[in-house]
Amino acid sequence: MQTRDDMKALAEASPPRIRFGLSAKLLVLTVLFVMLAEVCIYVPSIANFRLTWLNNKLGAAYTAALVFEATPDVPDAVSRQVLDSIGARALAMKMGQQRRLLATAEPPGEVLQDVDTREMKPMRAIMEAFRTLLFAKDTDLLRAMGPAPMGGQFIEIVIPEGPLRSAMWLYSRNVMLLSIVISAISAALVYFALHYLFVRPLYRITGNMMKFRADPEDPTRILLPTRRLDEIGFVEHELAEMQRDLAATLQQKTRLATLGLAVSKINHDLRNLLASAQLFSDRLAGLPDPQVQRFAPKLMRALERAIAFCQSTLSYGRAQEPPPDRRAVALMELIEDVRETLGLQPDSRIGWITSIERGLIVEADHDQLLRVLLNLARNAMQALETRAPNDAARDQVRITGRREGAVVIIEVADTGPGFSDQARAHLFEAFQGTRPGGTGLGLVIAAELVRAHGGEISLVEGTIGAAFRLKIPDRPIPLHARRDERVRA
Numbered sequence: 001m002q003t004r005d006d007m008k009a010l011a012e013a014s015p016p017r018i019r020f021g022l023s024a025k026l027l028v029l030t031v032l033f034v035m036l037a038e039v040c041i042y043v044p045s046i047a048n049f050r051l052t053w054l055n056n057k058l059g060a061a062y063t064a065a066l067v068f069e070a071t072p073d074v075p076d077a078v079s080r081q082v083l084d085s086i087g088a089r090a091l092a093m094k095m096g097q098q099r100r101l102l103a104t105a106e107p108p109g110e111v112l113q114d115v116d117t118r119e120m121k122p123m124r125a126i127m128e129a130f131r132t133l134l135f136a137k138d139t140d141l142l143r144a145m146g147p148a149p150m151g152g153q154f155i156e157i158v159i160p161e162g163p164l165r166s167a168m169w170l171y172s173r174n175v176m177l178l179s180i181v182i183s184a185i186s187a188a189l190v191y192f193a194l195h196y197l198f199v200r201p202l203y204r205i206t207g208n209m210m211k212f213r214a215d216p217e218d219p220t221r222i223l224l225p226t227r228r229l230d231e232i233g234f235v236e237h238e239l240a241e242m243q244r245d246l247a248a249t250l251q252q253k254t255r256l257a258t259l260g261l262a263v264s265k266i267n268h269d270l271r272n273l274l275a276s277a278q279l280f281s282d283r284l285a286g287l288p289d290p291q292v293q294r295f296a297p298k299l300m301r302a303l304e305r306a307i308a309f310c311q312s313t314l315s316y317g318r319a320q321e322p323p324p325d326r327r328a329v330a331l332m333e334l335i336e337d338v339r340e341t342l343g344l345q346p347d348s349r350i351g352w353i354t355s356i357e358r359g360l361i362v363e364a365d366h367d368q369l370l371r372v373l374l375n376l377a378r379n380a381m382q383a384l385e386t387r388a389p390n391d392a393a394r395d396q397v398r399i400t401g402r403r404e405g406a407v408v409i410i411e412v413a414d415t416g417p418g419f420s421d422q423a424r425a426h427l428f429e430a431f432q433g434t435r436p437g438g439t440g441l442g443l444v445i446a447a448e449l450v451r452a453h454g455g456e457i458s459l460v461e462g463t464i465g466a467a468f469r470l471k472i473p474d475r476p477i478p479l480h481a482r483r484d485e486r487v488r489a
């Protein structure tokens with residue numbers, strides 16, 4: 001277990017070094033996202049770039065075709081120069097049924113690919129762009145077709161793919177560089193924004209939490225909230241409130257613990273003193289004086305009660321109960337033990353009715369369950385005794401037990417006056433009993449023991465007297481039952 005000093009040392013150490021913090025994660029993510037967005041933009045734009053490039057060539061070819069049409073006898077050298085300026089190997093135009101070669105450079109070579117820029121579907125344009133980019137060779141020839149002048153159907157040029165591919169690679173490189181610059185700038189902006197808006201305040205809050213944890217009773221360690229109105233401001237405000245409440249509660253608890261320690265010391269010595277007083281009164285009871293004979297038993301009883309009071313207060317103040325040592329306990333026998341311990345005679349005016357499922361076995365700590373039932377049954381009997389004597393048919397303590405799946409349910413009920421409003425308001429609170437001569441610990445102890453079994457204790461409403469219901473889960477729930485429960489829920 002960590003001691004308080006260990007915790008203090010741990011918490012006072014500087015906040016932990018975070019290796020790959022939120023800002024860094026967001027930095028990387030922003031770069032990735034921007035790059036991804038750029039890729040999404042790049043794919044159609046490279047296809048578009050290719051078509052635009054070819055359309056430019058076709059535009060130049062259009063002008064050349066106009067010239068070739070207007071001047072029929074263009075010298076070869078000139079037409080070759082025109083073709084060079086376009087970057088094409090041949091230029092042809094289709095008019096009606098006729099396809100006329102307007103200019104050609106020797107040899108045009110074999111054409112591998114046709115591109116009709118007038119009707120190009122987007123997907124096809126993309127696929128062809130990537131084909132050019134990745135697989136085209138410098139010597140591959142491509143035939144591009146575009147609109148023709150002077151009533152022609154179309155013009156076409158034969159053009160090598162090499163320059164097109166180089167232009168596309170250059171374009172891709174530029175897009176890539178631009179993407180890197182954009183993502184770096186946006187990532188840096190996100191990084192700083194996140195760092196100042198989120199990470200730094202978070203670091204401050206974490207540091208404060210660690211400092212506070214080292215000594216939660218010190219009010220100077222409570223966080224001073226900033227004036228922010230956003231979520232961080234809200235967290236700071238709530239944390240400060242929580243720390244304030246916690247510090248106050250802890251201070252109160254510490255004071256109570258000190259007081260409790262003093263009380264148990266006094267109690268301890270008081271119990272010893274009372275024990276000696278009991279010894280003397282025991283001897284006193286042996287005297288033949290009738291007056292003494294009359295008062296000695298009363299004195300004895302008062303002393304016994306006082307000793308029991310000291311004893312139970314002391315045991316409540318001690319450290320926690322040991323965890324339950326679960327064994328198979330026959331509930332019927334256990335309840336018989338309870339009756340005997342309470343000293344209830346068969347001819348008593350209080351009826352003792354048990355209704356336990358035949359052979360009911362509960363997996364629980366025998367002694368702890370006995371103490372729980374003793375406390376409840378004793379309370380029931382004491383409640384019945386407060387009333388004028390009646391017959392056993394009216395004044396009853398009734399104990400029932402049954403199993404519901406993995407849970408054993410035990411009910412202890414009586415036909416007494418029921419809970420007063422004051423007792424009900426402080427149910428399961430220590431030292432809040434209303435019974436004269438009671439310590440006010442019985443129900444608290446019972447509840448603690450039931451909870452240690454993972455169970456529940458509750459007051460059943462709407463009965464004649466008082467009735468408590470205990471639910472003690474003692475078996476693992478089979479998977480199918482759990483599934484059914486979920487379905488029902």
Ligand SMILES: Nc1ncnc2c1ncn2[C@@H]1O[C@H](COP(=O)(O)OP(=O)(O)OP(=O)(O)O)[C@@H](O)[C@H]1O
Pocket residue numbers: 312375379380381383414416417418419420423432433434435437438439440441442443444465466
């Ligand atoms: N069966 C009951 N019927 C009516 N009131 C009850 C019953 N059981 C408990 N109470 C009320 O609840 C209070 C708390 O009970 P609890 O057993 O905790 O303390 P206690 O009986 O006063 O003292 P002790 O510690 O000796 O048991 C009692 O003082 C009593 O007022």
Ligand SMILES: [Mg+2]
Pocket residue numbers: 375378379438441442443
């Ligand atoms: Mg009691």
